[in-house]
Amino acid sequence: GVRQVFAVSKIGKIAGSYVTSGHIMRGADIVRAMRGKEKVFEGKLASLKRFKDDVREVKQGFECGIALEGFEGLEVGDILEFFEFESVRESLAPVSDGR
Secondary structure, eight states: OEEEEEEETTTEEEEEEEOOSSEEETTOSEEEEEETTEEEEEEOEEEEEETTEEOSEEETTOEEEEEETTBOOOOTTOEEEEEOOOOOOOOOOOOOOOO
16 A cells, blocks of 8 residues: 655655555556545556566565656555566367266
């Protein structure tokens, strides 16, 4: 969840956040920002930082800074959800005819 919002020159607004479950990957396919039951943003992650360093992943129980692509309207208390899609390859198995 978003704990604080910072304005950073040249970057824009960064959401100081705490990972409450799972982990955040910089390569997340979709980020959704929820304010109560209302979706206020759905799109891409622009940056993921720990202190001032860009990172690939932040795990549960750690704080991080998050910027969203084309959206600076995050507020304290917003909940961010991160989604990664995995491709599943379908395979054909031989079917027994019971003989």
